[in-house]
Amino acid sequence: xxxxxxxxxxxxxxxxxxxxxxxxxxxxxxxxxxxxxxxxxxxxxxxxxxxxxxxxxxxxxxxxxxxxxxxxxxxxxxxxxxxxxxxxxxxxxxxxxxxxxxxxxxxxxxxxxxxxxxxxxxxxxxxxxxxxxxxxxxxxxxxxxxxxxxxxxxxxxxxxxxxxxxxxxxxxxxxxxxxxxxxxxxxxxxxxxxxxxxxxxxxxxxxxxxxxxxxxxxxxxxxxxxxxxxxxxxxxxxxxxxxxxxxxxxxxxxxxxxxxxxxxxxxxxxxxxxxxxxxxxxxxxxxxxxxxxxxxxxxxxxxxx
DNA sequence: ACCCAGGTGCTGC
DNA sequence: GCAGCACATGGG
Numbered sequence: 001x002x003x004x005x006x007x008x009x010x011x012x013x014x015x016x017x018x019x020x021x022x023x024x025x026x027x028x029x030x031x032x033x034x035x036x037x038x039x040x041x042x043x044x045x046x047x048x049x050x051x052x053x054x055x056x057x058x059x060x061x062x063x064x065x066x067x068x069x070x071x072x073x074x075x076x077x078x079x080x081x082x083x084x085x086x087x088x089x090x091x092x093x094x095x096x097x098x099x100x101x102x103x104x105x106x107x108x109x110x111x112x113x114x115x116x117x118x119x120x121x122x123x124x125x126x127x128x129x130x131x132x133x134x135x136x137x138x139x140x141x142x143x144x145x146x147x148x149x150x151x152x153x154x155x156x157x158x159x160x161x162x163x164x165x166x167x168x169x170x171x172x173x174x175x176x177x178x179x180x181x182x183x184x185x186x187x188x189x190x191x192x193x194x195x196x197x198x199x200x201x202x203x204x205x206x207x208x209x210x211x212x213x214x215x216x217x218x219x220x221x222x223x224x225x226x227x228x229x230x231x232x233x234x235x236x237x238x239x240x241x242x243x244x245x246x247x248x249x250x251x252x253x254x255x256x257x258x259x260x261x262x263x264x265x266x267x268x269x270x271x272x273x274x275x276x277x278x279x280x281x282x283x284x285x286x287x288x289x290x291x292x293x294x295x296x297x298x299x300x301x302x303x304x305x
Numbered sequence: 306a307c308c309c310a311g312g313t314g315c316t317g318c
Numbered sequence: 319g320c321a322g323c324a325c326a327t328g329g330g
Contacts, residue, residue, distance in 0.1 A: 131310085131313070177327055220313085242312080243311070244310095245311080271320095
């Protein structure tokens, strides 16, 4: 079944390349296959040329995209929610400090990127895999894991459930180039079956409780927890700080604001220092800092199509 | 051969 | 609390 939705601020290619989702593939001009847990969506995107391609000015693009969702009717609500179409991203763009030229260029480059509301369990395992890996390699590992342990669908594999990973035993996660993450994945699956999610969904918990819960799993630390909260639980204020974001914070917000003081070398800055930098310079984006983070990451780190 | 990748766990102070 | 190190594997 095809369902048509008019929207604005949507760029599927940028979303697919933004590093937040690993199972979203371009399948020809303006068409994308998205896989989430045991669901599949074929998405097409048609852009109306409303005047010009807004380079320079920041005039809001109003409902200039027609999305077509091809999926079973019972999944329509899931995918609509997944795409986060109800959030006003133009309002977030309007928050951007006019004096912050760097961030202005990032949000222009990142215009059209929405923060997807992905499956929490899938994000837990995906971002455990992501540590110390590059995005193409992460994709390969995830597809390998799906093919080995996930349910076979028509022409693709579902993301393996915690039951499937745990039932396969420690050997189930071997032979997939997961390296030292094998243990993290297997143990997290077992722990997930034990603890479950305390009270329904992470999204319904207070932020700090949700984070504490995630940190209790083997292989989930501060950075991975923030990615899960941001991409898999709807906490758009979560701000994952990885090596790239560290470099950028140091270059764009630490060095230019020394006021004559002698710089501390970057490898001397602690995690607290980076958190302090974010607090200082991104306070005005409180509540939506994850969106800002994604603009930065996508415009500077993610593979440029 | 060397360095790095969307880091985390463990140890020792 | 925070530093220092080990941990697999693939790619430049």
